[in-house]
Amino acid sequence: MITPASSSALDPALDMVIFGGAGDLSARKLLPALYMAHLHDSLPAETRIIAVGRADWTREQYLNFVEERSRPFVDNHALNDQAWESFLARFDYARVDISVADTYGHLAEKTRGDALRVFYLATAPNLFETVCDNLAACGLIDDRARVVLEKPLGHDLASAKAINASVGRHFPEDRIYRIDHYLGKETVQNLMVLRFGNAIFGPLWQAPYIRSVQITVAESVGVGSRAGFYDGTGAMRDMIQNHLLQLLCIVAMEPPVSLDPDAVRDEKLKVLRSLRPMTIETISRDTVRGQYAAGAVDGESVKGYLDEAGVPAGSVTETFVALRAQLNNWRWANVPFFLRTGKRLRDRRSEIVIEFADMPFSIIPRGPYAHANRLVIQLQPEESIQLQMLAKEPGSGMHVLPVSLNLDLQQALAGRRAEAYERLLVDVIRGRLTHFMRCDELEAAWAWVEPILSGWKALGDKPRSYISGTYGPAASSALMARENMVWAEEA
Known part of the structure; x- marks a missing residue:
């Protein structure tokens, strides 16, 4: 495996976990953005990107997905073969059925106990509660965990309040990142x-x-x-x-x-x-x-x-x-x-x-x-x-x-x-x-x-x-x- 490129000394180590890692948003936006951060040494040196999906893929099959679906969304002037290979070296893949708690064990095996864990929920908002409940059940939410919520954050006021309440049961407000790319x-x-x-x-x-x-x-x-x-x-x-x-x-x-x-x-x-x-x-x-x-x-x-x-x-x-x-x-x-x-x-x-x-x-x-x-x-x-x-x-x-x-x-x-x-x-x-x-x-x-x-x-x-x-x-x-x-x- 190729060793990741050197990075600025940012602590602690990072596990970036992307639910919906094989989705369109990940392919077009999130993975190209993470590559650019990697290219410009904005990620901690010990960063791992763990994509979560339902497909029964090996790590190599997921890397093929990244190569085919994400690489075209990186500006040509920023593509560097050595940097791209060292970026791919950061990846792992976990097969998880979001609605089945037992499958989260695959994810728990791949995360590090001493790492900052960022859970990016690039899923439908009606799954946010299920994901957070199951992450908590398998012991993956602690004071080193943060969650990123992708829009739409609800369909109306009642559903927005429900999302806030369900996610807030597991994460304090200062560790919830409701993202609006604008x-x-x-x-x-x-x-x-x-x-x-x-x-x-x-x-x-x-x-x-x-x-x-x-x-x-x-x-x-x-x-x-x-x-x-x-x-x-x-x-x-x-x-x-x-x-x-x-x-x-x-x-x-x-x-x-x-x-x-x-x-x-x-x-x-x-x-x-x-x-x-x-x-x-x-x-x-x-x-x-x-x-x-x-x-x-x-x-x-x-x-x-x-x-x-x-x-x-x-x-x-x-x-x-x-x-x-x-x-x-x-x-x-x-x-x-x-x-x-x-x-x-x-x-x-x-x-x-x-x-x-x-x-x-x-x-x-x-x-x-x-x-x-x-x-x-x-x-x-x-x-x-x-x-x-x-x-x-x-x-x-x-x-x-x-x-x-x-x-x-x-x-x-x-x-x-x-x-x-x-x-x-x-x-x-x-x-x-x-x-x-x-x-x-x-x-x-x-x-x-x-x-x-x-x-x-x-x-x-x-x-x-x-x-x-x-x-x-x-x-x-x-x-x-x-x-x-x-x-x-x-x-």
């Missing part, structure tokens, strides 16, 4: 520094100086092979309840007293609890559901949601949501937050747009440019920050044009930029909880989202059809137009 993105973490490290933004980051906030997470892909999962979930549960509300929290939170995990998460919780509850009337007025129809994306014809394999006939699951949210606090009084996400949209783009208020009085004629200042924080496909301003057009007169001060983070900040999963996995290993949700955050998010889901059902609301390759139903633009605003790409 919180691992460099630009999202940089937003904390942008807000709280720069004096120029501090006094302006509130009403009445900010007119509105837009948060968009747009996907050009359809449901693909996830139709079975997605049709029972929809865009509200899949994206709004976690990713977009977490982004809203970071934009809207008060300055924490420190970067201590609970200090940060206390402030995020206050934001979630200050979200104005929606009534049937406001649900009807301030939310838009959509479902993609056939169209074209990137020049290629694509089918509609109802024609995707595995989608039930007549499904009313939404693949698009736009909504207007309001915070009941002094900092954000009367400032609307517009959230939007969807599949089969025109392009893949995630961004936060802070639109500053107009000058109270201006002597400069603006012509067609209605809004002078916007801060655009782009999360993907590229990470950048732009401050949009007005400047004088060269020549006579005082004609103005919009210009941008661009910060390309790839060029401005030297050094390698780790992907979100890699950064968060390293945080788990090092015991850093700041960028993971706490149980009360999760429940507060569900407490706000659940009445909207119930309201749609009570209203008999069916999703509006939108053509693939557009930016969703026309009603989404109308939601903004009511307040004389437009989505950023329409400006």
Whole structure:
């Protein structure tokens, strides 16, 4: 066997145990992220990765799976044959039937009593309780054990509370890592520094100086092979309840007293609890559901949601949501937050747009440019920050044009930029909880989202059809137009 590559001296030894180790998430995200951490000496020297699955595989058969399914998701420039072989040397495989306690003995035989044990549950959430119960029954949970919970963390408030309670019976809160990969993105973490490290933004980051906030997470892909999962979930549960509300929290939170995990998460919780509850009337007025129809994306014809394999006939699951949210606090009084996400949209783009208020009085004629200042924080496909301003057009007169001060983070900040999963996995290993949700955050998010889901059902609301390759139903633009605003790409 090839000896693993040398690593920084991090103690103790680590057993990373991945339930669902042969699943799609592991193949596409977790294993490539662990390889990058291995390549850059971010793993303890004595790290072992133990994949757990039901297949009756040998270790060699699992390594073939890693070679075939995970290696293609590693950037070519990062592939190094020697490093890859030493990475594979860290692996072992345990055949475990999650629902059968007796089979956990195979796993217990492979773990080390003196190692830090990280259990990554890349499984359906309804299995979390069973896994934790069986891990405890075979003596694998102690004060050296941590657990990582992959979303979706529940289907509604009751199921989220049940997950928190069942996992909490075995792990204290400071050893539970509820992962949201958006919180691992460099630009999202940089937003904390942008807000709280720069004096120029501090006094302006509130009403009445900010007119509105837009948060968009747009996907050009359809449901693909996830139709079975997605049709029972929809865009509200899949994206709004976690990713977009977490982004809203970071934009809207008060300055924490420190970067201590609970200090940060206390402030995020206050934001979630200050979200104005929606009534049937406001649900009807301030939310838009959509479902993609056939169209074209990137020049290629694509089918509609109802024609995707595995989608039930007549499904009313939404693949698009736009909504207007309001915070009941002094900092954000009367400032609307517009959230939007969807599949089969025109392009893949995630961004936060802070639109500053107009000058109270201006002597400069603006012509067609209605809004002078916007801060655009782009999360993907590229990470950048732009401050949009007005400047004088060269020549006579005082004609103005919009210009941008661009910060390309790839060029401005030297050094390698780790992907979100890699950064968060390293945080788990090092015991850093700041960028993971706490149980009360999760429940507060569900407490706000659940009445909207119930309201749609009570209203008999069916999703509006939108053509693939557009930016969703026309009603989404109308939601903004009511307040004389437009989505950023329409400006």
